[in-house]
Amino acid sequence: MSKKYRNAPIIEAVCEFRLPSEVKWDLTIPGLLYERIKDGFPSREQRWFQEVETTKTPQGVEQQVRANERALFFADDRKIFVQIGAQLLAVNCLKPYPSWNGFLPKVETAFRALTQTVAVGQLQRIGLRYINRIAVPQEPVGLEEYFTFRPFLGGGLPATTMTDFLVGCVLPFSGERDACKIQIATVVPDQPGGRAFLLDLDYFLSQPDSISADEALEWVENAHRQVENLFEGCITERLRDLFQEVE
Amino acid sequence: MALTSSAVTSSDAIYSDYRSSPGESVGAPVRKPVVRSAKQSVYSLSILRGPSDRFDLAELTPYERSYSSRLSQVTLRVEALLSWLQSVPVAFPCAADVRDYVLRHEDMVDLVASACQIASTRFGKTSRLYLEVYHDPEIEDEYLTLYIRQKEYDATFLDQIGAVRAEYEENLAGKSGWFLVTTDFRPAR
Numbered sequence: 001m002s003k004k005y006r007n008a009p010i011i012e013a014v015c016e017f018r019l020p021s022e023v024k025w026d027l028t029i030p031g032l033l034y035e036r037i038k039d040g041f042p043s044r045e046q047r048w049f050q051e052v053e054t055t056k057t058p059q060g061v062e063q064q065v066r067a068n069e070r071a072l073f074f075a076d077d078r079k080i081f082v083q084i085g086a087q088l089l090a091v092n093c094l095k096p097y098p099s100w101n102g103f104l105p106k107v108e109t110a111f112r113a114l115t116q117t118v119a120v121g122q123l124q125r126i127g128l129r130y131i132n133r134i135a136v137p138q139e140p141v142g143l144e145e146y147f148t149f150r151p152f153l154g155g156g157l158p159a160t161t162m163t164d165f166l167v168g169c170v171l172p173f174s175g176e177r178d179a180c181k182i183q184i185a186t187v188v189p190d191q192p193g194g195r196a197f198l199l200d201l202d203y204f205l206s207q208p209d210s211i212s213a214d215e216a217l218e219w220v221e222n223a224h225r226q227v228e229n230l231f232e233g234c235i236t237e238r239l240r241d242l243f244q245e246v247e
Numbered sequence: 248m249a250l251t252s253s254a255v256t257s258s259d260a261i262y263s264d265y266r267s268s269p270g271e272s273v274g275a276p277v278r279k280p281v282v283r284s285a286k287q288s289v290y291s292l293s294i295l296r297g298p299s300d301r302f303d304l305a306e307l308t309p310y311e312r313s314y315s316s317r318l319s320q321v322t323l324r325v326e327a328l329l330s331w332l333q334s335v336p337v338a339f340p341c342a343a344d345v346r347d348y349v350l351r352h353e354d355m356v357d358l359v360a361s362a363c364q365i366a367s368t369r370f371g372k373t374s375r376l377y378l379e380v381y382h383d384p385e386i387e388d389e390y391l392t393l394y395i396r397q398k399e400y401d402a403t404f405l406d407q408i409g410a411v412r413a414e415y416e417e418n419l420a421g422k423s424g425w426f427l428v429t430t431d432f433r434p435a436r
Contacts, residue, residue, distance in 0.1 A: 011322045012320055012321065012322040012323075014319050014320045016319045047354065083319055088319070090319035092319065092320065092321065094321075094322070094350070127319075129320060131320060131322050131323060133322075133326070187326050187329070187330060188326070188329040188330055188333050188339065188342045188346075189342060190341070190342050190343035190346075191341070191342070191343070192338075192339070192340070198323075198326055200323070
């Protein structure tokens with residue numbers, strides 16, 4: 001049973017589906033998809049995004065920068081929106097997070113509209129990402145009081161308080177078919193003198209084309225269970241108390 | 248595989264994102280858990296390419312890395328902007344207000360970054376920069392304001408502010424929000 005918090009730290013949840021480049025894509029697809037979801041996402045916008053693709057070649061690391069146009073379809077409160085671009089569908093949910101039971105139906109609606117619009121075979125990538133912004137009281141206690149996932153400095157390093165850090169790891173799941181990238185970093189606090197951290201859990205399909213469109217939503221449900229467990233595994237009871245669990 | 252950790256400063260990571268010189272190369276791809284320092288794995292990226300790479304540093308497979316800058320999330324971009332501005336340095340009397348405004352006007356991220364960079368280059372050595380959301384008390388309007396404050400103000404000060412504005416103002420066209428570089432002539436603290 002998942003925990004629910006009164007002061008949930010989630011500032012953004014994103015569920016993203018990427019299709020293989022072989023999937024035929026044309027400029028009419030965003031419009032056709034909009035027709036299917038416009039009741040829930042009535043406001044439309046277009047935005048340009050710069051994407052950097054980094055590849056390693058015998059000559060070294062190469063970067064390609066591409067500009068892609070995406071259509072964004074917003075729910076009335078603009079807190080949940082769908083992004084659609086070439087071979088991409090993403091559903092974003094900004095704070096306040098409406099619980100998984102509130103977010104999942106939006107993901108399902110958007111993904112089903114995509115599969116009704118485009119012939120989707122295998123998914124090249126699926127990602128479920130939860131970004132948490134966690135502010136803790138300004139008091140002289142260590143990170144270990146709040147986080148079980150945190151930087152560790154060995155005895156050979158100065159035992160001073162870290163002012164800034166960024167730590168991450170990638171954990172494999174489902175026989176390395178999936179992976180979750182967990183990162184924690186300091187961020188700018190709301191008020192001068194405060195302390196705030198970003199805990200980012202990015203669960204993704206790490207083996208391309210290993211999940212079909214029919215299996216995608218089940219994968220998302222499983223990913224959510226894993227992310228919930230990982231999140232709980234990253235924090236301490238003291239932090240849970242700050243979030244205030246509700247029944 | 249042992250899990251190692253590393254601590255870096257925000258400014259290291261963020262300046263790496265924004266500088267235009269070639270970045271340091273990345274190590275060989277690995278599939279097992281690994282932690283890398285920002286300097287080891289941050290690519291040199293321009294503002295437009297996505298400051299959220301500040302929060303995207305764990306080394307991944309080549310496949311996954313190919314997606315590392317194809318961003319669907321928006322909040323990391325905003326957090327990265329704030330971290331980078333703090334390293335400029337730009338002060339935030341109320342970061343929550345700025346964060347909220349930029350999140351609602353996410354198309355302003357690049358403009359704010361470049362305008363603050365321009366202002367810092369021109370005024371940084373002699374001034375303090377403060378980024379705030381100005382709330383108009385008479386009409387329902389608000390916009391981002393970068394206040395330039397100095398200990399003493401000379402006769403050319405407003406002209407210099409005008410020169411900064413001229414460098415970014417035309418990029419405001421079509422944006423969902425507004426941004427102003429100005430001063431309130433308060434003494435820099």
